[in-house]
Amino acid sequence: EPEVTQTPSHQVTQMGQEVILRCVPISNHLYFYWYRQILGQKVEFLVSFYNNEISEKSEIFDDQFSVERPDGSNFTLKIRSTKLEDSAMYFCASNRQGEDGYTFGSGTRLTVV
Amino acid sequence: GQSLEQPSEVTAVEGAIVQINCTYQTSGFYGLSWYQQHDGGAPTFLSYNALDGLEETGRFSSFLSRSDSYGYLLLQELQMKDSASYFCAVRAYSSASKIIFGSGTRLSIRP
Numbered sequence: 001e002p003e004v005t006q007t008p009s010h011q012v013t014q015m016g017q018e019v020i021l022r023c024v025p026i027s028n029h030l031y032f033y034w035y036r037q038i039l040g041q042k043v044e045f046l047v048s049f050y051n052n053e054i055s056e057k058s059e060i061f062d063d064q065f066s067v068e069r070p071d072g073s074n075f076t077l078k079i080r081s082t083k084l085e086d087s088a089m090y091f092c093a094s095n096r097q098g099e100d101g102y103t104f105g106s107g108t109r110l111t112v113v
Numbered sequence: 114g115q116s117l118e119q120p121s122e123v124t125a126v127e128g129a130i131v132q133i134n135c136t137y138q139t140s141g142f143y144g145l146s147w148y149q150q151h152d153g154g155a156p157t158f159l160s161y162n163a164l165d166g167l168e169e170t171g172r173f174s175s176f177l178s179r180s181d182s183y184g185y186l187l188l189q190e191l192q193m194k195d196s197a198s199y200f201c202a203v204r205a206y207s208s209a210s211k212i213i214f215g216s217g218t219r220l221s222i223r224p
Contacts, residue, residue, distance in 0.1 A: 033211065042217050043148075043156060043200060048210040055210035091155060101146060101158030102212065 002026040004105035006092050012111045013082055021077045021108045023092030032075045033093040033102065034067065036060070043091065049075065082112045115139035115205050117215030124221045125191055133186045133218045135201035142203040145177050145184045146212060151197045156214075159186070159199075188220075196222045 005024040013019050025032050034046040047067055048055040054067065066078045075094075079086055089109050093102040117137045125131040135145065144163035148156040162168050162177035162184060174187040188195055201215040 031210075035214075043150075043214040045211045045213060050210070056208055058211075100144065100161035100163075101148075102156075103158070104155040106155050 002103075004092055004094055004103050006090075006105035006108050008108060009106065010109045010111070012113060015084055015112055016081050019079050019082055019110065021079075021090050021092075021110070023075045023077070023105055024073050025075055025092065025094035026103055027073070029094035029096050029103070031055075031095050031097070032067075032069070034077045035091045035093060035104075036088040037091065037107075038088045046077070046090075079110075082110075084112050086110060087112045115142070115203060115213050117201050117203065117213065119199075119201060119215045119218045121216070122219045122221070124223065125188075127191055127193060127222055127224050129191050130187065130189045131191060131220065133188070133199050133220065135184045135186075135215055137182050137184070137201070137203060137215075139203055139205050141206040143206070143209070144204065145175070146202045146204075147173075147175050147186045148200045148202060148214070149197050150200065150217075156200060191222050193222050193224070196220060 007022045032049040035043050037043045045058050046061045047057045064080045068076050089107045091107045092105040095102045119135050144161050146161045147159040150156045160175040167176045172189045177184045198217045198219045200217045202212040204212045
C-alpha cells in the first residue's frame, strides 16, 4: 500500500539552529500538509500546500517556518531558528482531490535542546 | 472558528462495545472524520460521515447528527490492539484546505 515517507525519524537540534524535515507524499496525491503534535496533546494544523503554493497556514506557522516542494517528489518543512517550544512530533500528510481522509507519514520527532 | 470536544479517556473490556463521543462547534463543515493513533504512531484514517446517520466499516461504525452538533465512533468486539487514541476531525467550509482535530480520546482496553 502506498505510504507517506518522512525523514529523519528523530532529529535533535540546538536552540537557534535551522532544521529541515523531509517528506515524500504519495505519488498521485496533489494536496500536502504539515501537522505537529506536542507530546500528549492533539494534532495541530500547520500548513496546507497545493499547486506549488501555500493554501492555508495556522498562527503557529510564523515567519520562522517555510515549506517547499523542491522537485516532483519531496515536500519539506524548514524551521529557521528553532525554539525549545518547537519540540514536537511533526507529521506530513497528503491526499487526492475529493478524497475524504488524509494519509499521514510516521512522523519526525524534533527535540530542541 | 471550530472546536471539537471529546472525553479525554475511556476504559472498556475486551470483547465489549464502546462509544467515543465528539461534540463540535463550527459554522458549517463538509463532514466528520475519525482517526486512530497508537502511541508513537501516525494518525490513521478510520471513517468519514458527510451525511447524518451511521456509516459502518467492519467492527467500527461512525455516526453524525448535524442538528445535534454531535457524532460518535462505535467500536464493537473490542480487541487489545484497539487501545489507542481516537480523534474526530472536521473540514470547515470557512477553511476548506485543512482538517481540524478534536482533543482526542485515549481508549484503554482491559482483559
